[in-house]
Amino acid sequence: MSDEETERQWREAVRKEKENNRPGPYGGNYGGSEGGSGCPLIALQFMVFLALVVSLIAGCAAGPAESMPVQPHGPSGFWTVAWRDDFNAATLDPKKWTTPAWHINNVTWSTKDRWLYGGRLVLNLSSSTSGGAVLSVNKLKPGMVAEARILFKGPDSSHAYNFPAWWAVGVKYPDSGEHDIAEGLGKLCISYWSGARILAYKVCPAGNRVNTWHTYTLERRDRSALVYYDGILVGRYATSDDGGPEHLILNVGWSPKRPIVTGKPSRMFVESVTVWQH
Numbered sequence: 001m002s003d004e005e006t007e008r009q010w011r012e013a014v015r016k017e018k019e020n021n022r023p024g025p026y027g028g029n030y031g032g033s034e035g036g037s038g039c040p041l042i043a044l045q046f047m048v049f050l051a052l053v054v055s056l057i058a059g060c061a062a063g064p065a066e067s068m069p070v071q072p073h074g075p076s077g078f079w080t081v082a083w084r085d086d087f088n089a090a091t092l093d094p095k096k097w098t099t100p101a102w103h104i105n106n107v108t109w110s111t112k113d114r115w116l117y118g119g120r121l122v123l124n125l126s127s128s129t130s131g132g133a134v135l136s137v138n139k140l141k142p143g144m145v146a147e148a149r150i151l152f153k154g155p156d157s158s159h160a161y162n163f164p165a166w167w168a169v170g171v172k173y174p175d176s177g178e179h180d181i182a183e184g185l186g187k188l189c190i191s192y193w194s195g196a197r198i199l200a201y202k203v204c205p206a207g208n209r210v211n212t213w214h215t216y217t218l219e220r221r222d223r224s225a226l227v228y229y230d231g232i233l234v235g236r237y238a239t240s241d242d243g244g245p246e247h248l249i250l251n252v253g254w255s256p257k258r259p260i261v262t263g264k265p266s267r268m269f270v271e272s273v274t275v276w277q278h
Helices: 003-019 039-061
Strands: 080-085 107-109 114-116 121-123 133-136 144-151 163-170 178-185 187-193 199-203 213-220 224-229 232-238 246-253 268-277
Touching: 107 246, 121 133, 121 246, 144 163, 144 178, 144 246, 163 213, 178 213, 178 224, 187 232, 199 232, 246 268
Parallel strands: none
Antiparallel strands: 080 268, 114 121, 121 268, 133 246, 144 213, 144 268, 163 178, 163 246, 178 187, 187 199, 213 224, 224 232
16 A cells, blocks of 8 residues: 555545544544444554554565576586686686696796686787786596687687687696597597596587677586586586696687697687586
């Protein structure tokens, strides 16, 4: 009941009291003239009060509900966020990422080829010798999940430019193995290299995921791993490594098997990276 309706009913009650020459709502005597009963007025007042209480309770109950924690796309069970980066800061968080001058996929990693813009991490291939990359400070261990939302660029919807990658590699490489979650080998592919540096698994899931945003997820288990694209299981394999911690890496490079495309057309964009644990 609205405040206006409550006031209207109250005024109407006062008017009727005056017409019946009985004490008003604030009076101490609710007995009617000629012995009439005041019960109808008392009942009305009680109903108005009850309506106000119910309205207040309903208003409180209608408040914002507590949202459930964000869960990874694909892995079952309940997970808690270990850490996350939405890349909304002005500069890259040194507590989460670093860019060592490693030489991988034909380029040397350079801080000049990675930056943040518009809430996104941008990785650039500026030449045949220099490319952008980030390596996580925190490590991925068995029993954890890593997920990134990425935009790979390419000449069409199923082929990526150059050699971009989202992957995890052991701190004690190659003993701890290597998980290539989404690697641009022309098509986007998944592969696993064992602790003995043997290519033990490789698959290139069907689908058109280039030039549009998608999520790429790795669930690392004790003796196996699962890979999901947009919540759909697209890769599953047994692992053979020492189970040690792994760095997460996002980088761009190039392959002699494909033409090099430098600069803006081939840049890799990352919207977020999230790591969960049980």
